[in-house]
Amino acid sequence: MMVPAALLLLGALTAVLAPRVLARADFPDREPVVALWVWQCVVAAVLLCCALSMTLSAAAAWQAVRGHVFAPAPPTVVEAYAFGVSGPWAAVTAVALACAGVWSAVTLVREIARARARRGRQEAELRDRAPLLPGEESGPDGRLVVLESERPDAWWLPGAVPRLVVTTAALRRLKGRQLDAVLAHEQGHARARHDWLLHSSAALATALPQVPVFAGFRDEMHRLVELAADDTASRRHGRLTTALALVELNEDRGVFGPCPSTQAHVPQRVTRLLTPPRRLTPARRLRLTAAGALVPVIPVLVAFGPGLRALG
Structure with missing residues (x-):
């Protein structure tokens, strides 16, 4: 039971310490795409620790599971894990981790x-408010939908036929290339499939709210995907244009006032666009990307370490 316990300890330390380390780091605001990658690698490492610990605990508790997991392995490898001294905690650990995994999947x-239900309702509303004209067809790359509304807004609706929705108030308010910047921002969300990141992070945080790394993953995803999309828009249309577009879309929502709102991050995004932080060098971006990729490798090495040493 040493290896499953070590994996559980490693997963717990990563789940507690990684959010604190990333919160103190300076690179997420400077390189949100790199930060998104690092967060995903950290979460993957925690999930790997749990999955590998569950598998080895089940192998220690039940001979049938051990026979399937170690079927191609020589006897020396099985002996290296010392399953005979596992004790009664192996079955408890395996069942608890399996239940947590099933609950997370559900x-x-x-x-x-x-x-999907929410998107279905939105698509039905779009069909009612903006039906296709006679002879009009929606192309494979989606289409731009203009809605009559007094509220300036724009959003990307993913689906089989993705749609970029803009209200008439937004068209009246956005000047010059500001509309292009808003469209580039929403297209950045769509190309990077940020909706999947938001769904998975929300599911993990809902299933296991007591785990700090999952709560931090959800909160940071909402912030970082917006920063990444802002950078996509600003690279094409300029930071000032993108910042002004954000202000025009949100100035009537009270986000720039003294009272906090649900979109309090908008003023921070505008400030970041107007006074951009200095980007990391390509070498440092590469090092951070490689370091993030190595994080999930650590639990794999811990799990396979005894077997590799036995084979060596």
Whole structure:
């Protein structure tokens, strides 16, 4: 039981310490795409720790599971894990981790079902408010939908036929290339499939709210995907144009006032666009990307370490 316990300890330390380390780092605001990658690698490492610990605990508790997991392995490898001294905690650990995994999977499926239902309602509303004209067809790359509304807004609606929705108030308010910047921002969300990141992070945080890394993953995804899309728009149309477009779309929502709102991150995004932080060098971006990729490798090395040493 040493290896499963070590994996559980490694997963717990990663789940607690990684959000604190990333919160103190300076690179997420400077390189949101890199930060998104690092967060995903950290979460993958925690999930790998749990999955590998569950598998080895089940192998220690039940001979049938051990026979399937270690079927192609020589006896020396099986002996290296010392399953004979596992004790009664192996079965408890395996069952507890399996239940947590099943509950997380159920929550993810429920989150996806809710998102699809919500998207279905939005598509039905779009069909009612902006039906296709006679002879008009929606292309494979989606289409731009203009809605009559007094509220300036724009959003991307994913689906089989993705749609970029803009209200008439937004068309009246956005000047010059500001509309292009808003469209580039929403297209950045669509190309990077940020909706999947938001769904998975919300599902993990809902299923296991006591785990700090999952709560931090959900909160940071909402912030970082917006920063990444802002950078996509600003690279094409300029930071000032993108910042002014954000202000025009949100100035009537009270986000720039003294009272906090649900979109309090908008002023921070505008400030970041107007006074951009200095980007990391390509070498440092590469090092951070490689370091993030190595994080999930650590639990794999811990799990396979005894077997590799036995073979060596």
